[in-house]
Amino acid sequence: MATPLTDQEKRKQISIRGIVGVENVAEIKKGFNRHLHFTLVKDRNVATQRDYFFALGHSVRDHLVGRWIRTQQFYYEVDPKRVYYLSLEFYMGRTLANTMVNLGLQNACDEAIYQLGLDIEDLEEMEEDAGLGNGGLGRLAACFLDSMATLGLAAYGYGIRYEYGIFNQKIRGGWQVEEADDWLRHGNPWEKARPEYMLPVHFYGRVTQTSDGPKWVDTQVVLAMPYDTPIPGYMNNTVNTMRLWSARAPNDFNLRDFNVGDYIQAVLDRNLAENISRVLYPNDNFFEGKELRLKQEYFVVAATLQDIIRRFKASKGDGKGMRTSLDSFPEKVAIQLNDTHPAMAIPELMRIFVDIEKLPWEKAWNITQRTFAYTNHTVLPEALERWPVHLMETLLPRHLQIIYEINQKHLDRIAALFPGDFDRLRRMSLIEEEGVKRINMAHLCIVGSHAVNGVAEIHSKIVKDQVFRDFSELEPEKFQNKTNGITPRRWLLLCNAGLAELLAEKIGEDYVKDLSQLKKIGAFVNEETFIRDVAKVKQENKQKFARYLEKEYKVQINPSSLFDVHVKRIHEYKRQLLNCLHVITMYNRIKKFPTKRFVPRTVIIGGKAAPGYHMAKMIIRLITAVADVVNSDPVVGNKLKVIFLENYRVSLAEKVIPATDLSEQISTAGTEASGTGNMKFMLNGALTIGTMDGANVEMAEEAGEENLFIFGMRVEDVEALDKKGYVAKDYCDKLPELKQVMDQIKSGYFSPKEPDLFKDIVDMLLHHDRFKVFADYEAYVKCQDKVSELYQNPKEWTKMVIKNIAAAGKFSSDRTIKEYARDIWGVEPTDLKIPPPSEPREGGSVK
Numbered sequence: 001m002a003t004p005l006t007d008q009e010k011r012k013q014i015s016i017r018g019i020v021g022v023e024n025v026a027e028i029k030k031g032f033n034r035h036l037h038f039t040l041v042k043d044r045n046v047a048t049q050r051d052y053f054f055a056l057g058h059s060v061r062d063h064l065v066g067r068w069i070r071t072q073q074f075y076y077e078v079d080p081k082r083v084y085y086l087s088l089e090f091y092m093g094r095t096l097a098n099t100m101v102n103l104g105l106q107n108a109c110d111e112a113i114y115q116l117g118l119d120i121e122d123l124e125e126m127e128e129d130a131g132l133g134n135g136g137l138g139r140l141a142a143c144f145l146d147s148m149a150t151l152g153l154a155a156y157g158y159g160i161r162y163e164y165g166i167f168n169q170k171i172r173g174g175w176q177v178e179e180a181d182d183w184l185r186h187g188n189p190w191e192k193a194r195p196e197y198m199l200p201v202h203f204y205g206r207v208t209q210t211s212d213g214p215k216w217v218d219t220q221v222v223l224a225m226p227y228d229t230p231i232p233g234y235m236n237n238t239v240n241t242m243r244l245w246s247a248r249a250p251n252d253f254n255l256r257d258f259n260v261g262d263y264i265q266a267v268l269d270r271n272l273a274e275n276i277s278r279v280l281y282p283n284d285n286f287f288e289g290k291e292l293r294l295k296q297e298y299f300v301v302a303a304t305l306q307d308i309i310r311r312f313k314a315s316k317g318d319g320k321g322m323r324t325s326l327d328s329f330p331e332k333v334a335i336q337l338n339d340t341h342p343a344m345a346i347p348e349l350m351r352i353f354v355d356i357e358k359l360p361w362e363k364a365w366n367i368t369q370r371t372f373a374y375t376n377h378t379v380l381p382e383a384l385e386r387w388p389v390h391l392m393e394t395l396l397p398r399h400l401q402i403i404y405e406i407n408q409k410h411l412d413r414i415a416a417l418f419p420g421d422f423d424r425l426r427r428m429s430l431i432e433e434e435g436v437k438r439i440n441m442a443h444l445c446i447v448g449s450h451a452v453n454g455v456a457e458i459h460s461k462i463v464k465d466q467v468f469r470d471f472s473e474l475e476p477e478k479f480q481n482k483t484n485g486i487t488p489r490r491w492l493l494l495c496n497a498g499l500a501e502l503l504a505e506k507i508g509e510d511y512v513k514d515l516s517q518l519k520k521i522g523a524f525v526n527e528e529t530f531i532r533d534v535a536k537v538k539q540e541n542k543q544k545f546a547r548y549l550e551k552e553y554k555v556q557i558n559p560s561s562l563f564d565v566h567v568k569r570i571h572e573y574k575r576q577l578l579n580c581l582h583v584i585t586m587y588n589r590i591k592k593f594p595t596k597r598f599v600p601r602t603v604i605i606g607g608k609a610a611p612g613y614h615m616a617k618m619i620i621r622l623i624t625a626v627a628d629v630v631n632s633d634p635v636v637g638n639k640l641k642v643i644f645l646e647n648y649r650v651s652l653a654e655k656v657i658p659a660t661d662l663s664e665q666i667s668t669a670g671t672e673a674s675g676t677g678n679m680k681f682m683l684n685g686a687l688t689i690g691t692m693d694g695a696n697v698e699m700a701e702e703a704g705e706e707n708l709f710i711f712g713m714r715v716e717d718v719e720a721l722d723k724k725g726y727v728a729k730d731y732c733d734k735l736p737e738l739k740q741v742m743d744q745i746k747s748g749y750f751s752p753k754e755p756d757l758f759k760d761i762v763d764m765l766l767h768h769d770r771f772k773v774f775a776d777y778e779a780y781v782k783c784q785d786k787v788s789e790l791y792q793n794p795k796e797w798t799k800m801v802i803k804n805i806a807a808a809g810k811f812s813s814d815r816t817i818k819e820y821a822r823d824i825w826g827v828e829p830t831d832l833k834i835p836p837p838s839e840p841r842e843g844g845s846v847k
């Protein structure tokens with residue numbers, strides 16, 4: 001039998017990682033040594049692993065620069081319609097490996113680093129994640145940037161360069177503790193500061209009426225400094241830009257005032273202005289109405305719109321140089337609002353058009369509506385942004401006036417269409433009058449946009465028929481669906497090279513840019529060697545991850561056990577508690593029948609809880625408590641292990657997802673807008689246990705419901721149960737296993753030193769569980785039994801895996817972006833390959 005290949009040898013074989021040209025390798029080694037010497041000012045005697053990472057990072061970046069400059073030149077020449085993706089979050093993760101993949105440099109870099117006596121994987125591990133997002137919404141933005149570049153769209157991501165990203169999670173004594181994520185401590189080799197494009201942003205002040213119209217005066221100014229990060233498309237020489245803004249105090253900050261003496265204090269107070277871009281708010285699906293957050297939202301919007309308008313005016317236009325008329329603005333600019341977080345862009349663009357550019361209101365409003373589109377990401381009421389009017393009045397007085405005027409014209413229209421229907425006016429107003437007066441930002445987005453979309457078919461239907469029903473009755477054509485997707489570059493080629501190569505051997509390499517081609521592998525579902533190869537790749541990934549867990553957590557993992565994985569933000573609606581109840585049920589069964597055959601499992605649960613979300617933190621504490629009991633019980637042995645995966649983040653997802661057998665997607669039907677982790681698991685050869693929620697519905701449609709483990713209430717069942725009234729106790733009385741589990745948690749079986757530690761969880765589950773955990777418990781446990789049964793037949797399990805991979809094509813973000821481009825932005829994706837920097841620029845190809 002042949003000796004197994006090392007990771008190094010395996011990576012060398014792989015064709016879709018690019019060709020190993022001798023000149024390529026030599027060039028990378030030369031660049032590496034040059035940067036080590038001139039950029040890092042080190043030699044091999046004193047250089048650290050981090051120095052080597054930076055040297056490689058800079059060498060790889062060198063290969064981006066020519067393409068980046070040329071792409072932007074090309075856009076200036078051709079003047080295509082630009083797409084602007086506005087988001088408060090871009091959850092990018094690491095950049096090095098992704099850049100190597102998209103430039104086809106991976107093999108060359110591998111070989112070069114190997115020849116230099118280093119291990120490329122060790123260097124990749126030195127890179128910090130750019131954790132500028134909380135979860136799905138921020139990661140979706142990152143996948144979209146990759147797809148827009150790969151499809152050759154003239155697209156820009158705009159956001160905030162947070163100095164501190166999502167907190168690092170530590171588990172201490174079973175509890176989550178947060179640490180600041182100082183991700184820029186060692187510098188960021190991928191960004192380029194652009195101080196020459198610094199822009200002013202105004203806050204506070206007052207509005208005066210002048211003969212020339214309203215003027216916003218006496219404002220405080222904060223400067224927005226742009227930092228550009230290159231976004232390479234896959235093997236097409238396109239490099240787009242993500243521009244993130246950082247807050248800077250102007251040099252006369254607090255010094256132009258009459259505070260004559262205290263120069264030192266004035267300089268120290270610059271921090272107050274610069275705090276705007278200090279830290280990412282760590283809430284997922286929850287609105288926290290803090291002044292600093294509203295400042296962040298307006299800051300990104302105000303800087304971005306100035307930049308967009310500058311670029312619009314400076315572009316070639318009709319060939320006569322500067323554009324002066326704004327009439328063609330919507331033909332040249334599309335702005336996508338990623339949730340309501342950048343909603344202030346709507347009144348800000350109106351302010352620029354009306355107050356500064358002196359457009360008449362109606363014309364300004366027409367241009368604004370045709371420019372903006374809004375993506376809704378959640379139907380949870382606690383997540384909807386509703387800003388207090390008094391806060392807006394202080395911080396952005398002119399914008400409040402503009403919002404009032406937008407609302408007045410909006411309500412006039414509805415009153416004309418539905419005379420006397422005052423309840424409809426109240427429901428549809430941008431201003432909520434109950435209690436503290438608030439601005440409903442979703443209503444502002446709907447009224448100010450030409451398109452509104454949900455992110456999976458079931459979610460878009462709920463948005464249309466329930467959440468914004470009044471609006472969709474008025475303008476049904478405005479409401480669309482755009483089912484989310486993931487980039488197959490990061491989520492297959494980069495994280496699962498073994499599977500990517502196996503697929504390429506079977507169906508060629510084109511699937512990387514056209515994931516729908518994966519359906520061709522369905523033809524091999526009964527081929528013995530292919531079944532064996534797919535199972536082998538999964539087993540290798542599991543062994544590698546098991547080694548990682550043993551190194552990091554000092555736990556012995558059985559790599560042949562079923563890897564049951566539940567990773568996502570910790571939230572009641574995502575029902576990590578349901579998983580936890582099943583774990584305790586399995587534990588109880590093992591204890592009751594210790595000699596009975598049991599299909600071994602490693603249950604892996606990971607995710608961050610918002611620091612202020614008490615119940616989510618208690619859920620983590622329960623999981624860690626259950627893990628302690630289960631993992632130390634000699635009767636259980638290696639039949640069942642429970643691991644809480646600390647500090648789940650993009651770079652950890654890239655490790656755990658390829659090693660997963662079973663993907664947990666178990667939200668209450670009607671609560672998860674789409675989910676994208678579900679798609680990553682499907683593409684990487686895991687089977688899904690899930691409810692008919694979010695994109696699970698479409699995954700079941702694509703693969704066949706019989707090829708997923710679907711259980712539990714559908715949306716209609718949840719609605720019916722709401723009507724009838726959900727009584728948790730009834731389920732406990734009816735289900736002895738559930739009652740036993742609840743008695744154990746309540747009595748302190750898992751917390752003997754603090755018997756009532758989990759009182760709040762028990763109380764919630766029994767008396768005010770909005771997400772009906774008990775109602776799905778029985779169906780979930782039965783479904784899990786079916787999972788174990790199938791896992792005992794490796795061949796049938798793997799055949800189902802192959803069917804799932806073959807059906808995953810729809811869930812590429814390339815498909816999603818093509819739909820946005822054609823249905824919302826009015827742009828066409830292009831296969832055009834910009835000539836690489838090595839080729840001369842003459843000829844018509846670049847014009």
